[in-house]
Amino acid sequence: MDEPVRHLSTAECWAFLREHELGRMAYHLLDEVHIAPINYAIDHDPVTGRHSLLFRTAEGSKLLGVVMNADVAFEVDQVDGEHATSVVLHGRGRRLEEDEEHRAENVPLHPWVDTPKWNVVEIEVTEISGRAFDLSRPWQHMIPDAPR
């Protein structure tokens, strides 16, 4: 059979991240690993050519986690019939200073939930990779009106 996993190029990974707005961030909090859904947008610095992720958050464990330990991982995926795509990145999270927060105004960052989130966090990406899978789900054909 054909190889069921294809690796995405870096450009394909970024294009995929631009097409989506919900991911999950893994982060440290003291000696535990935590995970949370995150509504993000991609920022692009035209001078350096560098891409990064931005998100808004309230004071809480996510913000405390990245302030205490900047090491984070982030994942975005999509399942569509017989195919799935997953992009994973590693990076460094940091809270933007007040004079940088305007960057969040210039990207399509739309918090999905209408609760106050005053802090902007940037994830500077150090490593990104993506995989596209051909799914092997024969049992799906046995389920009437199976989801996705």
Add this chain to the structure above:
Amino acid sequence: MDEPVRHLSTAECWAFLREHELGRMAYHLLDEVHIAPINYAIDHDPVTGRHSLLFRTAEGSKLLGVVMNADVAFEVDQVDGEHATSVVLHGRGRRLEEDEEHRAENVPLHPWVDTPKWNVVEIEVTEISGRAFDLSRPWQHMIPDAPR
């Protein structure tokens, strides 16, 4: 306005996990946090009444990560029109011994990708919580054929 976030009961969290089969695991690997999509199933011990998650994996960073540090977090979410649900759990990952691996045969654990995965990992759940959100996405109405 109404409170846009509702907390799920523990029973609702488990029901949500049973209805899904794709989540993302956050785990330690040396001093870094990692994240990976995981195709899982729920196992239930009728004697103890205890629930846990099972998944299959090849030799690789996920298995190495949980063997070196059992602390993991796991997230499953669903976005559906104006509503989103996210369940997050913490737990301890461990590779099942050979004489326990039959447990993976007794649950609806269907690896989506047809690559060899000989190891079964169990996540013993120590903490579980879930949130249901009313989404505030007015811009969606401006996008023809917006996804989801």
